[in-house]
Amino acid sequence: MRKPPARPPIVPEDINIDVLEDTLSFYIRTINLAVSRDLDERLEGLDVAKGTGKITTLLLVDDYPGIRPSVIAHLILRDRSAMGRLIDQMEDHGLIRREVSPDDSRAQELYITEAGAALAVKIREIVPKQSRDFFSFIPEDEQRLVMDILRRAYRRIVGLP
Numbered sequence: 001m002r003k004p005p006a007r008p009p010i011v012p013e014d015i016n017i018d019v020l021e022d023t024l025s026f027y028i029r030t031i032n033l034a035v036s037r038d039l040d041e042r043l044e045g046l047d048v049a050k051g052t053g054k055i056t057t058l059l060l061v062d063d064y065p066g067i068r069p070s071v072i073a074h075l076i077l078r079d080r081s082a083m084g085r086l087i088d089q090m091e092d093h094g095l096i097r098r099e100v101s102p103d104d105s106r107a108q109e110l111y112i113t114e115a116g117a118a119l120a121v122k123i124r125e126i127v128p129k130q131s132r133d134f135f136s137f138i139p140e141d142e143q144r145l146v147m148d149i150l151r152r153a154y155r156r157i158v159g160l161p
Contacts, residue, residue: 035134042130047093047119053078053086055123058112061096062120066109068101075158095119 009015020026036052043049048058053076060072073083087110090096095116101107112120135143155161 035131038134039127039130042126043123046122047090047095048123051086052076053082054090055127057086057090057110058095058116058120058123061110062112062117065111066099066101068107068109070107072110077158090116 005014017026040049048054056076057072060067060075069083069087070080072078073080076083078086087096087098091098093115094113097111097113098108099111101109138146
């Protein structure tokens with residue numbers, strides 16, 4: 001058992017984060033929070049700000065007309081009800097529309113709207129720039145290495161080759 005300090009810390013520099021210091025998941029969660037806040041600031045006023053999954057959904061629907069919500073849910077690690085709420089929001093904002101699949105009347109297909117396509121163009125400019133700016137303190141070769149590691153982890157988690 002660790003002995004507590006004689007006086008409580010008054011500045012963050014006085015803190016030791018215990019076992020978290022050597023835990024990859026702690027850093028990933030913390031960086032995710034910081035990146036999300038920064039991205040939300042840059043997306044302020046756009047219909048994809050605040051929340052996760054909207055940008056990926058918008059881009060996938062734009063790239064793959066008729067894509068099924070279940071495919072997107074799998075790729076963004078959402079359950080059926082969470083995906084339904086996300087699609088409802090995006091539909092309410094006029095970004096996407098749903099249609100019943102002609103192949104299976106129980107399935108839905110998603111299509112981009114004109115407003116959604118215009119927003120996708122903006123997003124494709126904002127998101128890469130935000131990433132470059134946010135991580136500008138990390139040399140590009142190290143960014144590529146981290147990206148390769150995280151891409152492999154993501155693909156394994158969602159079951160992609």
